[in-house]
Amino acid sequence: MGRTAAEKILSRTAGLEVSAGDVVTVEPDLTWIPSGFGMIALRAMDALGIEKVKYPERLLTWLIEPSFSGDIGKSNIALETWSQNQGVEVVRGGVPNGTLAMEGYAEPGKLLVGVDSHGPTLGAVGCLGVAVGDTELGIILATGKMWINVPTTIAFRLRGKLKPGVGAKDVALHILKRHGMDIGVNRVIEFIGPGIDQFDLWARFALCNMTTEMGAFSALFPPDEDLFTKVSAGRGTNFEPALTDDENDYEQIFTINLGTIEPQVACPHSLANVKAVEDVSGIPITHAFLGSCANAWIDDLREAAELMRGRKVAESVRMLVSPVDKRTYLQAEEEGLLKVFAEAGATVTQPFCSMCAGLQGYLGPGEACISSSGRNYKARMGSPDSSIYIASAGTVAASALAGEIRDPRLVEVE
Amino acid sequence: MPDTMPTVIEGRAWIFDQDNIDTDLIFPLESLFGTQGGINNPGEVRKHALKGLDPDFAAKVEPGDIVIVGANFGCGSHREQAVTSLKHSGIGVVLAKSFSRIYHRNAVNLGMPLLEWADPIKKHVSDGDQLRIDLITGEAENQTRGHAFKVKPLAPILMNILSAGGLIEAVKSWGPDGDWTRLER
Known part of the structure; x- marks a missing residue:
């Protein structure tokens, strides 16, 4: 028996060999904090009595939309000031998760943690994106670590050829129809098989994003160096993917025949x-x-x-x-x-x-x-x-x- | 908080016989925007608990009451109000066939008890029955029917966080730089 990609990433960040079912503490490679809900994280740091972020170089402040008014607008200003004091980089604009990859912050084989449930989107570039709540985010900022229940991994083997007019969203909805909204709970979903070549970067984002609605812990495509380079924004990021050793390491494999899928609603x-x-x-x-x-x-x-x-x-x-x-x-x-x-x-x-x-x-x-x-x-x-x-x-x-x-x-x- | 969290819950059963109850049903977006500045105010947040399923729930529920739901409870958003609205309503425990990952994680970290049921729960409980649940052992009693049953106890490490009152309290006792390896196998 080998190990899954997720087990490898979590072992590295835990500093010990871990397997599915273990509960361990890990240190995420990168974390991000948004305006708005992010203020809850700052309150959690206050409650812990810790002022300084443990690893400011592993944190990004993400101002989702600078034009917000009202409380979120005020939090944009407060968070930006806080970030400057903490020595944390600020990024302005864009819907989180996929955009983190687009801006070159999400690397293959890394563990990236943030609020917003759509962390699995980052699997498009082979990055393990994991979502947490706002209070826990504050605890991660203060301590640099989090507890994690190491998940099993299931795979969807994609085969056949997509019909014209059918894309990633239709495939995701087809999977939801067939397997329900909890097929991914406490599991990582990997997409494998010859069919994945028909999924360009955008389609990979879309499909990985929708695994959130399948309940997934996270999602992963085997990272493609050409696709990754396309988005790494010239930041000189590393291509060191983690791959599952063997198909026997998956808890289960489901085959999806892409050629049978129609547009879905x-x-x-x-x-x-x-x-x-x-x-x-x-x-x-x-x-x-x-x-x-x-x-x-x-x-x-x-x-x-x-x-x-x-x-x-x-x-x-x-x-x-x-x-x-x-x-x-x-x-x-x-x-x-x-x-x-x-x-x-x-x-x-x-x-x-x-x-x-x-x-x-x-x-x-x-x-x-x-x-x-x-x-x-x-x-x-x-x-x-x-x-x-x-x-x-x-x-x-x-x-x-x-x-x-x-x-x-x-x-x-x- | 750490010393006061009860590990035996007694209360009335509220059954919402539905799978995939999402965070927008538990705490609607309109409530989120309608409580600006108050989303972390317990007295405000509790008024919106389960509003999408029963608009009057918050007015009817009593401390210790037990919410019983189907599979994948809390799917959807990471928003904590879906947990804190129930917690601040005084809900003693949520019993589900299963929970969404983020919801389960948030609940443990925020100190709101939750357990999974294995044996079909409707065999053992009707809406409004008076129940007694031991969170640590999973021993359950339907006091209305005079009938005992079991639910799945939480993994001990998660129960540690929960019984501390949540992760903030737990980390305070462990120390932020302390040895969290107690969480390991």
Whole structure:
């Protein structure tokens, strides 16, 4: 028996050989603190009576959106001042997790810990991203360490060829439909097999991100050096991946035949309530959201813009487009995609969580949103009597044009 | 807190017979934005506990009461209010078929008791029954029916953190630079 990638990463950070089932203390390689909830972490440090961050060089302050007003706006200022006093680097802007990789902070084989549940997103570059609560974050800042329940690892073996118009989001929803929202609880999910070559970096972010909704401890793709170099932002980061030794080291392997998957839609109010797009086509929508840490990457924006170019969002629909981070925003600007959205009648926003965290575009009673984000929980975007449908960027764009849920493959592209 | 956390819970059962109860049902986003400045105020946070499932829950629940739910309780956000709203309501323990990882972790770290049930819980408990649960042994008694059953006790190391009142209190007693190796195998 060999060891899993996660066991190797956790052994290194624990300073001893660990196996699934052990509870050990580890020292994360990098931690990040956001504005807003991050203030709870600072209070936890106060409660411990510790003023100085143990390892300031292993901490990043992440100001998700500098334009916030109100309490979060005040916390932006407070946290930035605190960071300067602590000698901690500050990064401004972007939805966390995937953006940490985009800016070159997430390295293969490393343990990266932060608040925000979507830590598994970093598995796209082979980095073990783990989410904790705000109070625990404060304890990690003060002590440099955390307790961890070493997880087992399961694998999804991807084989076959994706049909045109089908992407990472559809694969994730297909897995949720088949295996439920708790298949990943206390497990790391790895994606293996010949099918992974069809997943570029953006698709890997999207698929790993959605393992959060499968309950995963974290997720991992075997890191690809070319893809990693593409995002490491010239920071001179290291490529030292951790890989699972042998397929026998997985608790279980599930095979996914990519060629059988159609565009999928997760219907209210559960991510396990997944249907083929053709079975829900025609359901009227009032909002469309192209954004979030799940699917607002450049390839999502390209996919949507291709369908929307020269067309108009249906009059009954309010559409918001929030690129995931600054780089994506700038790239989309350069390619003329933001103009396509704006001309179609959508509102393009700054890169942040927007509708997915209930920060924009309130859904009233009876209203329905089709969204490329990752969560359709009841009342997440507004009224308890509203509905959220989760789908790919293409399905969101096609539906926004039609005013009802629509199969993106039915939209003719010029 | 460390000396006062009860390890035997007695209270009324509130059954929410549902899997995948998410953090937005436990503590809705609207409550989060409606309690600006108050999200860490116990008296404020408790008013929103389980609001998405029963808007009047906070008004009806009494200290020691026991919440019983299905699988994957607390899936979704890392937001701690999903834990603290229940804790500050005085909930004695949450019994679930299983918990989401982050929820379980937050609850242990914040000192809110939670245990998993193995044997189908509805065989043993109806909504409103009076229960007595020993958190350490997992021995449970339905006092309404005069019937004993078992739930899964927590791993001893996690029970240590919980019974200290949470991770802040535990780290205070261990010392931040102290030997945390007691957590090892």
